[in-house]
Amino acid sequence: MRRLFVLLSLLFSSLAGAAAARDISIATWNLGWHMDRATVTDWIEACTATYELDLTTKRYRPSTQIGARFGWDINAFDIEGWDAARFPVCDVYGANKQGFGFATVRVTLAAYEQRRTQIQNFIANSVPADIIAFQEVSGKEAVLEVLPNGAADWQVCSFTTFKVQRLAIAWKRSLGSQIACATEDPLTLKDVRPPKDQPRPGLSLAIDIGGTRLQVLNVHLKSSCVSPIGGNPLAGDASACQILHDQIVPLETWIDRETAVTDKTILLGDFNRNLWHELEDSRAVRSDGSDPTTPLPAGVRVSSLFEEVIDGKPASSAFTMLKELCPLNEVGKLLCGMGETRALDTPEVDVLRFHTYLGCRNPIGLDHILLGPGLVPRGDAxxxxxGRLGGSRHPNKDNPEPLLGIADHCPLIASFSF
Known part of the structure; x- marks a missing residue:
């Protein structure tokens, strides 16, 4: 009888543990310079203004003289006094224009409001996530304006400092309450790089889910150093690769510190680096052949960000990178799989960019989701x-308002057991 009682107790305990476990879905999505309503209004006004070139300073200044150029047609960062901490450049959206080739789409408030509605509807219908990590948003308000149901069911962690390409993490209120929301400023390299060369900070969110801490680390690392295959190794001389290389130590320091609190940690975002290609690269992780689990010696170059940072020490930082699938059709699946082992050529990438496939300009290779050892993946990402929502269009006689693409990245979505 006692043995039966023990067996039943173990069974009930097991069932209770299974019942307590829950599946949580998470997504990462770069929205491409997405701004809140107030910022968009001022940005459109600044881009619609006219400017002339100062031949002495080689910079543009406001002007109403004949021959002055609209902000839409010049590099806004060449305009004197341009508020780069608040505004993106004016040529965010572009499309082929009859007689002009590829040209900047001049944004209107009505067009941006339509884009905002399309993002909101897309999230509601196609992004079944409890947590969404956003990149390239102007802040909390910009995210609240695109979340379903007027964001009534969501909370948002973000910040207002740094440049306009900020990060945010949104989560459903029913999931849990916020413990902490903080930026990781050392990733900006603010002590070693001038402001114009400083990449984005990291953003961390800790949530209390039924008494257990879940951490989300959202990144948007330096761009233009995508793959070690066919060029752009981190050990190269390109300035973008050097900046990304400089982010390695602060990135690993941040991850090791945060995972020491709990191994139930998610690292995700726009890495601007094809981490799968790094795993295909046969070169030593470090130029001196030393062990990546040891502190990085001064002057030593790293060829693989993933293998240097995700080195399994401490054990709580031993993340698992989820395989990334494109469940579209056989061609899409094949190209996505090939893209993890080699650099796709331009025609192949163009197939994935087409609206019948993924529809976004940056379809694969930049965004990743990694789970800490305390979380169990529920399949692949x-x-x-x-689709067609990724493309922009100039106004024409049939459509007097321009059409703006909702993003140049596609959402990457995964689930895990918590």
Missing amino acids: THTSI
Whole structure:
């Protein structure tokens, strides 16, 4: 009888543990310079203004003289006094224009409001996530304006400092309450790089879910150093690669510190680096052949960000990178799989960019989701197609308002057991 009682107790305990476990879905999505309503209004006004070139300073200044150029047609960062901490450049959206080739789409408030509605509807219908990590947003308000149901069911962690390409993490209120929301400023390299060369900070969110801490680390690392295959190794001389290389130590320091609190940590975002290609690269992780689990010696070059940072020490930082699938059709699946082992050529990438496939300009290779050892993945991560919503269009006689693409990345979505 006692033995039966013990067996039943173990059974009930097991069932209770299984019942307590829950599946949580998470997504990462770069929205491409997405701004809140107030910022967009001022940005459109600044881009619609006219400017002339100062031949002495080689910079543009406001002007109403004949021959002055609209902000839409010049590099806004060449304009004197341009508020780069608040505004993106004016040529965010572009499309082929009859007689002009590829040209900047001049944004209107009505067009941006339509884009905002399309993002909101897309999230509601195609992004079944409890947590969404956003990149390239102007802040909390910009995210609240695109979340379903007027954001009534969501909370948002973000910041207002640094440049306009900020990060945010949104989560459903029913999931849990916020413990902490903080930026990781050392990733900006603010002590070693001038402001114009400083990449974005990291953003961390800790949530209390039924008494257990879940941490989300959102990144948007330096761009233009995508793959070690066919060029752009981190050990190269390109300035973008050097900046990304400089982010390695602060990135690993941040991850090791945060995972020491709990191994139930998610690292995700726009890495601007094809981490799968690094795993295919046969070169030593470090130029001196030393062990990546040891502190990085001064002057030593790193060829693989993933293998240097995700080195399994401490054990709580031993993340698992989820395989990324494109469940579209056989061609899409094949190209996504090939893209993890080699650099796709331009025609192949163009197939994935087409609206019948993923529809976004940056379809694969930049965004990743990694789970800490305390979390159990529920399958692979999936790239979600945005289809025709990824393209922009100039106004014409049939459509007097321009059409703006909702993003140049596609959402990457995964689930895990918590």
